[in-house]
Amino acid sequence: MRPLRVGIVCPYSFDAPGGVQFHVRDLAEALRAGGHEVSVLAPADEDTEVPDVVTPAGRAVPVRYNGSVARLAFGPRAAARVRRWIDAGRFDVLHLHEPMTPSLSMLALWVADGPVVATFHTSQVRSRALQIAHPLLRQSLEKISARIAVSEDARRTLIDHLGGDAVVVPNGVYVDHFDVPPAPRWQGTPAAPTVAFLGRLDEPRKGLQVLAAAAPRILAEVPGTRFLVAGRGDEGRAEAEAALGEHASSFEWLGGVSDADKATLLASADLYVAPQTGGESFGIVLVEAMSAGTGVVASDLGAFRRVLDDGTAGRLFRTGDAEDLAATVLAALADPAGTEERRERARRFVRTFDWSEVTERVLAVYEMALAASEALGDGAVHEDLLAGRPPWLLGRGPRTRGGVDR
Amino acid sequence: MSWSWSETALVVVVLVGLALWLGWVTASRLDRLHRKVVASRHALQAQLDRRGRVSVDLASAGLLDPASAVLLADAALAALDVPDRTADPRPSEAFSLRGLPPERERAESALSMTLRSVLEDPDEVAELRVTEVGDDLLGDLYSAWYRAQLARRFHNEAVAQARRARRPRVVRWLRLAGRAPLPRTVELDDQMPAGLERA
Numbered sequence: 128m129r130p131l132r133v134g135i136v137c138p139y140s141f142d143a144p145g146g147v148q149f150h151v152r153d154l155a156e157a158l159r160a161g162g163h164e165v166s167v168l169a170p171a172d173e174d175t176e177v178p179d180v181v182t183p184a185g186r187a188v189p190v191r192y193n194g195s196v197a198r199l200a201f202g203p204r205a206a207a208r209v210r211r212w213i214d215a216g217r218f219d220v221l222h223l224h225e226p227m228t229p230s231l232s233m234l235a236l237w238v239a240d241g242p243v244v245a246t247f248h249t250s251q252v253r254s255r256a257l258q259i260a261h262p263l264l265r266q267s268l269e270k271i272s273a274r275i276a277v278s279e280d281a282r283r284t285l286i287d288h289l290g291g292d293a294v295v296v297p298n299g300v301y302v303d304h305f306d307v308p309p310a311p312r313w314q315g316t317p318a319a320p321t322v323a324f325l326g327r328l329d330e331p332r333k334g335l336q337v338l339a340a341a342a343p344r345i346l347a348e349v350p351g352t353r354f355l356v357a358g359r360g361d362e363g364r365a366e367a368e369a370a371l372g373e374h375a376s377s378f379e380w381l382g383g384v385s386d387a388d389k390a391t392l393l394a395s396a397d398l399y400v401a402p403q404t405g406g407e408s409f410g411i412v413l414v415e416a417m418s419a420g421t422g423v424v425a426s427d428l429g430a431f432r433r434v435l436d437d438g439t440a441g442r443l444f445r446t447g448d449a450e451d452l453a454a455t456v457l458a459a460l461a462d463p464a465g466t467e468e469r470r471e472r473a474r475r476f477v478r479t480f481d482w483s484e485v486t487e488r489v490l491a492v493y494e495m496a497l498a499a500s501e502a503l504g505d506g507a508v509h510e511d512l513l514a515g516r517p518p519w520l521l522g523r524g525p526r527t528r529g530g531v532d533r
Numbered sequence: 534m535s536w537s538w539s540e541t542a543l544v545v546v547v548l549v550g551l552a553l554w555l556g557w558v559t560a561s562r563l564d565r566l567h568r569k570v571v572a573s574r575h576a577l578q579a580q581l582d583r584r585g586r587v588s589v590d591l592a593s594a595g596l597l598d599p600a601s602a603v604l605l606a607d608a609a610l611a612a613l614d615v616p617d618r619t620a621d622p623r624p625s626e627a628f629s630l631r632g633l634p635p636e637r638e639r640a641e642s643a644l645s646m647t648l649r650s651v652l653e654d655p656d657e658v659a660e661l662r663v664t665e666v667g668d669d670l671l672g673d674l675y676s677a678w679y680r681a682q683l684a685r686r687f688h689n690e691a692v693a694q695a696r697r698a699r700r701p702r703v704v705r706w707l708r709l710a711g712r713a714p715l716p717r718t719v720e721l722d723d724q725m726p727a728g729l730e731r732a
Contacts, residue, residue: 269566269694272573273687290697291690294683491676495576495683502575503568 128490130162131497134218134508136209137169138230140187140198141177146411147224147248150277150298154222155180157299157486168212168231170200184208184231192229192256199230209234210510218508220244220493226271227257227264227289236267240511242496246275247285247293249408257288270511272496275489280430281408294492298409299485302477305390305418313395319351320460323396323421325389325412326403328356328363334402334426339367340449341402341456343374348457355396357381357389393419398459398466401425404447410434414480417441417473422466424455434480440473559698560709566695570630570716573691577684577719578633581641584677585613588644591670596661601651608647612640632692632717642722648674649726658728675729682723689718 137151148169155165159180167180170187177183185208187198209231213221222244223232236243257264274293276282282293315321322345326333338354345352354377356364368375384392393399399416401423407430414434416423423441425431435441444455459466478484500506536544588609592602615637633641652658652671661667695716704710 266562269562269569269698272569273683274690291693292686294686488679491680492683495580495680495687498576498579498684499569499572499687502579503572505568505572 128494130164131219131493132164132217132507133158133166133220133222133493134213134216135165135167135222136224136232136235137167137181138199138225138228138232139170140200141169141171141181141183142175142187143198146298150248151224152178152181153299153301153482154486154489157482158489161486161490166212166216166218168209168235170198170205170231182212184212187230197228197230199228201229201231201234205231206234206238210238213239213508213510216508220496221508222246222489222493223271224248226267233264233267236270238510239508240270241505241508242493242500243271243508244273244275244492244496245271246277246296247281248277249281249284272499273492275492278409278430279433284408296488296492297480297485298411298414299482300411300414300418300477300480302418302481305393305415305420307387307390307394307419309395310391311395313355313392315353315397316351318349319353320349320397321353321355321395322456323355323357323392323399323416324402325357325384325392325399327360328358328367329360330363332404332406333358334404334447335363335367336370337402337404337426337447337449337452338400339370339378341453342371342377344450344453345456346374346377349460352377352460354378355381355392357384357392359383389415390419393421396421398422398424398456400452400456401431402447402452403428403431407431413441414477417470417477420470420474422459422470423473424452424459426452436472436476440469440476442469556707556709559704560711563695563698563704563710563713566691566698567630567710567713567716569691570688570695573684573688574630574632574719577681577688580677580681580684581633581637582613584674584681585609585644587670587673587677588648589613591674594666594670596664596667596670597651604647605651608640608644612637612644615640630695630714630716632688632719633721638719638721645722645724648729649724652726652728655728658726671729675725678723678725678729682725685719685721685723692716692718 135151135155137148139145139147141148151167155167158165165180166182168182168184170185171177171181171183172186173183175183184200184205187200189196189198192199213235220242221235221239223235224246225248226232226236226245268289274291275296276285276293277296277298279295282295285293313321324335324338328335342354356378359382364380371378393416399421401410401413403426405428407428410431413423413425413431417440423435425435425441425443426446427443428446432438432443435443442455442459444451588605592606592609597605615634658671662671699710699715
């Protein structure tokens with residue numbers, strides 16, 4: 128495939144990195160490594176340190192949207208920046224992430240025309256605001272030539288809420304980055320095995336309280352068990368400690384950890400527990416744990432079940448059920464051979480999520496979007512002159528030709 | 534209250550203008566959707582053609598047993614030989630919105646079935662991949678097949694959008710879609726053999 132010029136738009140700010148931002152950053156790197164030219168447009172303050180592929184699109188404003196606070200960029204100034212970036216980039220393909228989030232991706236879809244690929248990440252609940260705005264967004268949505276969902280669950284959400292279909296291309300992980308030596312301080316022994324948890328402590332759906340409720344039962348059988356908890360959120364910690372009472376000493380609170388420490392923690396612990404109670408569309412941490420070679424115990428959410436190859440690459444327990452979680456963890460600890468077998472299967476299965484594989488699939492989607500537009504002689508990405516929109520909404524910024532604007 | 538002649542005329546002019554503008558907006562939206570349908574069908578057809586050609590190559594490469602080779606060649610040629618658009622002799626064939634001819638869909642489904650039975654056993658597929666020629670051919674086949682699956686999904690998506698846009702009664706009464714036939718989805722069996730998907 129010839130080298131492409133790819134423009135990627137990320138709706139969330141790099142000031143506060145999260146799943147989508149990491150995905151965008153890694154995808155951009157993987158595409159670059161494959162010889163393609165990539166530019167990423169994302170909200171970020173001028174003084175925020177961003178990966179060098181990222182073009183900062185100015186400050187993101189924290190706004191309450193659909194039940195949580197997100198840092199988004201919008202308004203005529205943002206629209207003008209998007210337009211200048213598209214003008215200057217002369218992209219073959221435009222790849223928008225979460226185009227239904229009211230931020231840069233939505234603006235880019237409004238401004239541009241040509242081969243447009245969109246990736247839907249969340250399985251978010253239906254937003255009434257989106258329904259109200261739907262007639263306005265419909266024409267934009269129709270410009271998308273290829274839609275990607277990151278999981279079967281994200282695809283279902285998309286079908287239910289927006290109609291239409293999408294192809295599933297999973298999130299990527301650099302599998303080999305998790306092949307690190309274990310650290311003795313986090314390694315378990317048969318008498319004192321280590322069980323790791325990762326995620327925000329004060330977000331109930333991450334399930335720390337389910338683990339805390341299961342811990343006494345686990346400790347009754349294996350008194351030496353150490354629970355290594357990585358993540359921020361003091362309220363969650365306090366609540367868990369209150370629930371644990373005398374057992375609190377078996378929990379070690381590691382706070383927020385760096386990427387390197389996360390890999391080491393996963394490579395060292397005997398088990399990784401994912402007790403999430405819902406709202407997960409993919410389960411990237413499970414893939415990371417599998418890459419690191421940890422045994423995985425996860426709630427049986429649809430997304431987790433699929434990432435664990437229907438439970439053959441890890442153990443599943445009934446979502447939210449602390450009793451069942453305790454029983455499953457004890458079963459895993461009592462059966463090292465079975466855990467090892469699952470680990471082995473996980474190591475092979477996890478290759479499907481490696482960036483090398485995922486990038487190939489994304490490129491195949493680009494190729495189809497391009498093939499369709501070339502079949503009609505419509506060229507690369509350009510400004511959409513047909514969309515009926517008043518010029519003042521696009522901001523006043525100087526309109527430049529020839530890509531000199533930066 | 535009674536309107537003067539000039540007031541009535543003004544209202545009529547405004548209403549007519551508004552109607553014309555709405556009509557123009559809708560017509561250009563339909564035009565865009567129709568172009569998308571045609572374009573995505575071209576992309577799909579190109580990948581199906583490619584899959585057919587690779588299948589012929591695979592059948593003639595001497596890597597399969599003779600019975601499989603004959604069956605595969607037969608199915609692949611049948612798919613490639615379907616005349617592009619028997620039902621529609623008009624020169625506008627390239628811009629037709631009606632998907633693929635039913636006989637092409639049947640032939641492609643049959644080719645999928647034949648390929649699935651030929652490449653049914655993952656171990657045999659792994660053995661085919663040992664030779665360089667086999668590996669190249671199967672790599673090509675996978676690539677074309679996967680892209681055909683993608684292209685078909687994107688095409689059917691475009692068709693659904695176009696049909697939805699043409700559903701309102703006003704659009705039909707005012708013939709805003711012009712003489713374009715109602716777009717049709719492409720329905721065929723394109724499930725890949727388990728052994729072909731790279732492990």
